[in-house]
Amino acid sequence: MTIEVPHQPLPIDQSDVRYAHGPDSVAQPGVAPGETIEFDWNDNDSxxxxxxxxxxxxxxxxGYDPADPxxxxxxxDGWWYLDPAGEVRGATVLDNLVHRGDIPVTIGVFVDPGVRPDAEDPKNRNIEYDAFDDRYARFLLNEIIPEVTKRYSVTEDPERWGICGGSSGGNCAFTAAWLRPDKFRRVIAFLSSFTQMPGGNPYPDLIPRVPGKPLRIFLQAGxxxxxxxxxxxxxxxxxxxxxxALAEAGYDFRLVLGDGGHSPNHGGVLLPDALRWMWRSDGG
Structure with missing residues (x-):
């Protein structure tokens, strides 16, 4: 099937481009809002x-029904991606897409990076997100997600578990799925900071050298x-x-290249389409 894309003139100046959000990123009449619950996770818990x-x-x-996982x-970057007035508006997008049946009923878990109040540099974000190891995946699987599954019915099918992030959170999402494809098989990575990973970006050389992993990956770059x-x-x-590297290795992936700088705007606008593409049932 051929899909015709409406003509849109390209901006001449690429340095300061802003994309407009679509209707899926705005609360819609007739769509009941979901429930959002806040949790604190402290040093004694981790x-x-x-x-x-x-x-x-x-x-x-x-639309959540405990009888249907x-x-x-x-x-x-939990609150940045949850904030209904921000660029990504994750909960609003989930509500709209689930209501319309574009994606399965999906529980969103929005996790802030850690802070170390007593450290000289209290921000733990780059330590957690840029590392090429399984610590962050273990943190999610052993600490955060069990708090979700003891309250809500969640499928154990890894084909229905996804992970999303931008900038360092993008390469964090990619790494979590790369190292734990037994749990996470759907990845959305916006403007990933692969270049900040200690020792350099391992993936261009690594991806073609290892057996293929059962991942579906949506990338956005600027x-x-x-x-x-x-x-x-x-x-x-x-x-x-x-x-x-993903293309050469035959992965199921999609790359969207946009204008503008290191801003969450374009990725946030794309989130509804990324989720629809990621959860699609066909092989397109």
Missing amino acids: GVYPGTSRKFWVHVPA ASLMVFQ HRDLRWNEPEGNWLASNLRVAA
């Missing part, structure tokens, strides 16, 4: 990241992302190299 504290939120769409979607025209530490080039 075995993976001791000394940290954080908040996380669980959003349950109105829900899909699961984890979002890094023409004017950080250091876009520099030979080292280039966010744009690093994302394109990951996309090329």
Whole structure:
């Protein structure tokens, strides 16, 4: 089937482009809002990241039925991705798409990065998100998600577990699924900071060398992302190299390249389409 895309003139200046949100990112008449519950997670609770504290939120769409286990979607940078007045508006998007039947009933888990109140640098975000190891995946699987599953009925099918993030949260999402495809098989990664990973971006060389993993991956990159025209530490080039490696290795992936800089705007606007594509039932 051929899909005709309406003509849209390209902006001449790519440095300051803003995308308009679509109707799926706005509360709609007739769509009942889901329930959002806030949790505190403190240093006594965490075995993976001791000394940290954080908040996380669980959003349950109105269509949730305990008799029918829900899909699961984890979002890094929790409040940024949950905030109904922000760029991503994750809970609003989930409510609209679930209501219309575009995606299965999906519980959203929005997890803030940790902070270490007594440390010289209290932010634990880059330590958690940029690492190439399974600590963050273990943190989710052993600490956060059990708090969700003891309250709500969630499927154990990894084909219905997804993870989403942007910037360092994007490579965090990719790494969690890459190392634990037995749990997370759907990935959305916006403007990923692969170039910030200690030791460099491992994926362009790694992806073609190992047996394929059962992942479906949605990537978004920006023409004017950080250091876009520099030979080292280039966010744009690093994302394109990951996309090329996925293509050469035959992965089920999609890359959307937009204008603008290192902003969550374009990824946030794309979230409804990314979720629809990620949860599609056909092989397109």
